[in-house]
Amino acid sequence: MAFDLEMIKAVYAGMEERVSAARTKVGRPLTLTEKILYSHLYEGPARGAHERGQSYVDFAPDRVAMQDATAQMALLQFMQAGKAQAAVPSTVHCDHLIQARVGADSDLQDAYTENKEVYDFLASVSNKYGIGFWKPGAGIIHQVVLENYAFPGGMMIGTDSHTPNAGGLGMVAIGVGGADAVDVMAGMPWELKFPKVIGVKLTGKMSGWTSPKDVILKVAGILTVKGGTGAIVEYFGEGAESMSCTGKGTICNMGAEIGATTSVFAYDNSMRAYLNSTKREEVVELADEVAQHLRADDEVYADPASFYDQLIEIDLSTLEPHVNGPFTPDAAWPISQFAAVVKEHNWPAKLEVGLIGSCTNSSYEDITRAASIAKQAVDKNLTAQAEFTITPGSEMVRYTTARDGLLDTFAEMGGVVLANACGPCIGQWARHTDDPTRKNSIITSFNRNFAKRNDGNPNTHAFVASPEIVTAFAIAGDLTFNPLTDTLTTKDGQQVKLDEPRGVELPAKGFAVEDAGYIAPAEDGSKVEVAVDPKSDRLQLLEGFKPWEGTDLKGLKLLIKAQGKCTTDHISMAGPWLKYRGHLDNISNNMLIGAINAFNGESNSVYNDMTRGYDAVPATARTYKAANIGTVVVGDENYGEGSSREHAAMEPRHLGVRAVIVKSFARIHETNLKKQGMLALTFANKADYDLIEETDTFDILGLEDFQEGKPLKVVLTHKDGSQDSFTVNHTYNQGQIAWFKAGSALNLIRLQQK
Ligand code: SF4
Known part of the structure; x- marks a missing residue:
């Protein structure tokens, strides 16, 4: 079992006492954010109230996750601490160093060759210090964390900005630098300025082309790239409860784009279903026992304006699909206005590539909804006009969606499945273009779209949307196309409209995987040698810095x-x-x-x-x-x-x-x-x-x-x-x-x- 049930039990066992102590000290009902933070004070039950946006507070997170680029220096430093094991459950994920060139298998082999010394180091250091190792091809850190480790009411840090993805499962999950990971793995307190709390009340219910991605695209437009700075965004309301757990993950993931410390949803049935579906029934049993602490106090929901530092309300029933960009994720355009905006700004209307997946949007639900659009391209005799790629977030999602024929559907449309890794999302993309000096447009279901982010080319205009909207655009090859209202021309000249996407929240036959890509560490790592080639120019063991000489x-x-x-x-x-x-x-x-x-x-x-x-x-x-x-x-x-x-x-x-x-x-x-x-x-x-x-x-x-x-x-x-x-x-x-x-x-x- 990859997840640590004993740790979760310990967190829940202390919650009642810690939440009560906090409520007494703060002297008012608590938001969910406060309940989780006060349950993770390094000092134990609260000895005083902490002022939001002011107090610097020491926390004791439950977990650490590291991606392969940032893990290198973090683990080299951790070795200096002289510990036998990491103080909290920790994992390493090999996802950032795999370059997308032609397709999953060959790209993965190339990555193994090119990054061998890094992978050997990370595998051996993880093995030695009790750290779980997810090998190349296992998946992207945040998707793997959601599938295996996130739990309602938990607190974790990760050495990557999109760690907040785990908020979809009710966890306060914060992206940090390597030094913070070292602190927590070494058993030291981890300091954070006690955040402000922004409430987002979701009313109504989504339908048709609208998806959870559109919630965060809309929020990004409201708050801008800086609006969440120093705050945790807490989503609630009937709209939140009507949404899938993985959809919540997408929203929390992109909270990084508004600068938020993290984002979080309260424990609900969608989380129960996801935990059960990912074979974590024991976590559901435990969470159900403390369910009242895994949501804000009733008074907060009854009168949110009195308890949140800022309150935003979004009606999902009227929310339109959005397309955000180019060059910044907070340029938010409702689909009904997008074509006019493209023309007005003279952005290249011809779409060259559509890319779906990544840690942000590769849930089973996302893939089924996008595949339902791709299938129409085949059934309705349409030819996709743009290149199209699919990046599964994990081997479990890839295997399950392949088993259910969904990846074949994309292939029929002309799509290429890339490795379960970051690839084009982080610029690890050998894009095939005849003229890099040409202004050009791409659209992704990823999260970031700053200049040069995806392909290193400043002429690329990158837009962000939901996977189903990206798929529809890839079929049309035209950014002035509105899939909700416009028709497309078939190979034999007919005009057809795309039907609304249809998705399945969780696979009817359950998730499956042959080799998830997880390697458990040695029980006793004391004899394990950490592999660092002294001649390497990418890795170097650290020597402890000299102590103070005792004089001025x-x-x-x-x-x-x-x-x-x-x-x-x-x-x-x-x-x-x-x-x-x-x-x-x-x-x-x-x-x-x-x-x-x-x-x-x-x-x-x-x-x-x-x-x-x-x-x-x-x-x-x-x-x-x-x-x-x-x-x-x-x-x-x-x-x-x-x-x-x-x-x-x-x-x-x-x-x-x-x-x-x-x-x-x-x-x-x-x-x-x-x-x-x-x-x-x-x-x-x-x-x-x-x-x-x-x-x-x-x-x-x-x-x-x-x-x-x-x-x-x-x-x-x-x-x-x-x-x-x-x-x-x-x-x-x-x-x-x-x-x-x-x-x-x-x-x-x-x-x-x-
Ligand atoms: Fe970061 Fe993109 Fe990788 Fe997600 S897929 S972890 S956003 S680089």
């Missing part, structure tokens, strides 16, 4: 004084560098190459006091490191904003940066620097930023008495020998000071094992 830091050189915006992408660029994300030394060659040097206004050009000239930032850092001279990075406001990628903190640490002194930090990056054993400091007086000159030497004083709430002092020695000094603040608590002294948080955990 003196004689540090300025590496860069960054000016203006400096995000984690400026500190550790993505793109081609992602190939090296499992190799700290190689990826460190991108360190701070996007940051602007305040002294010359250029990127990746800083003064190197050793060579007395200008050089690239990583090369300069390496010269100082070779000479055993520590360095300092100086930054502006909100330094380190953006994604939480841990490389942005690990690379400076690896290349000898001892302190980062800024006007202000983005909080997650500040914490990441602390975890890596660095000094994250802020100017007490922001104007002191201006004191720093290009050739300065820094002494950081006060470390022998490093205490919570006690500022440190910096003495600058300028080139002419003159000095300036200023005060720097910090936010280290006692535990974080211990990380600094041990050299990193993981060093400390390792020491504590002994």
Whole structure:
């Protein structure tokens, strides 16, 4: 059995006490979001109320899931913790590295060859540390999690933005960076700002061409790509109950497109049916016993405006199918207006490719509804005018839909089934096009549609819709076609209309699979060797960072004084560098190459006091490191904003940066620097930023008495020998000071094992 029943029992066993304690402390009825969050406090039952949108709170999630790209550095770091096993049930999913070229079988074989060292590492490290391993071809992380692990009232983190997909099964599931996964697997608390809660009340019932995808496409139009930031979106109402569990998953999945922390639905019959259908009857029995805690309190549903920070209402009976795009998922167009909008904006009306599936939309229901449209193309003597691909979300869905003849139906229409992997959704797509400079349109049932996302081509206009709408468009080959009202011309010149899609929520013969692709870890992994080739340029075992030397830091050189915006992408660029994300030394060659040097206004050009000239930032850092001279990075406001990628903190640490002194930090990056054993400091007086000159030497004083709430002092020695000094603040608590002294948080955990 892949899922962990004992863990679920333990979560439910504590729920009554934890929810009651929270209700008492908060002093009012609770939303579902609050019930789940308060049931997962690291401290146990609530000792006080947490203010939504304000309080930073430590949580204890139940599970961790990692995809193969982000898992590499997360697991290399986890190895540093010296633990025998991951502290919570965890899984790795090989889905992001498979490129779609010609079709499932051959693409999968190519991926095995090209990524062998990564797969061997992930398989062996998972085997050693009690982590479940889903091999290449097993499916996409979020679909596999929904089918196997998600459970109502649970809380999980995943190292991928669309982790919220599990909200379709009533779980608070949050996408995070690798460092967060390491914290949870190492048994440390996981910190999150207590989110606000947005309520979405769904009334009425969907019919015809409208599907759950249209709910989130509509919500994206209302809230825009930023509207959910810092909030959990909670769906409720009769419309929610009338919808399938997998449809709910689609809605939660795309909550990432509005910036929401996650999205969640209350436990209901659709979830019971899905759990039963995926052979988790025991979970239903357990969930039924605590069902009152798996939904908001009645008072919340009776008067939602009083309990949610924002309330949106959508009537499903009148909701039209939507098409969103191009270039952003919040450009939401009802189908009745879409043709006019395409013409008005002069977007290419000719559709070149329709792509269905992915983690967002490849449920049995999705595939049956799309297949019911594809079948009409064959039965009504129509020829599909655009290329058409199908990406099953998991081997279980692929096997079941193949068994039931659905994939054959797509093949008859001319469709190509791709591997059960991310493929074109993440740009792993060798698209066949005669002219990449031509403006062109594609439509997908995926979630993201930013420029270059699918095929790397800025000329591609990518639109997002439900699988059935995508299939209809692929048949028409024309974005100005409205399947609800327009006719198509058959091969023999007749005019025909497509009938409404028909779907089946769950397979009548049940789900089936021969080899789901799961490999359970060894009971005792102590003898398992982790496979890393010392000659690999993609993977490198980490060495623990050196502990603090016990003295003030003196004689540090300025590496860069960054000016203006400096995000984690400026500190550790993505793109081609992602190939090296499992190799700290190689990826460190991108360190701070996007940051602007305040002294010359250029990127990746800083003064190197050793060579007395200008050089690239990583090369300069390496010269100082070779000479055993520590360095300092100086930054502006909100330094380190953006994604939480841990490389942005690990690379400076690896290349000898001892302190980062800024006007202000983005909080997650500040914490990441602390975890890596660095000094994250802020100017007490922001104007002191201006004191720093290009050739300065820094002494950081006060470390022998490093205490919570006690500022440190910096003495600058300028080139002419003159000095300036200023005060720097910090936010280290006692535990974080211990990380600094041990050299990193993981060093400390390792020491504590002994
Ligand atoms: Fe992310 Fe797309 Fe893969 Fe889903 S299918 S996990 S959205 S890359």
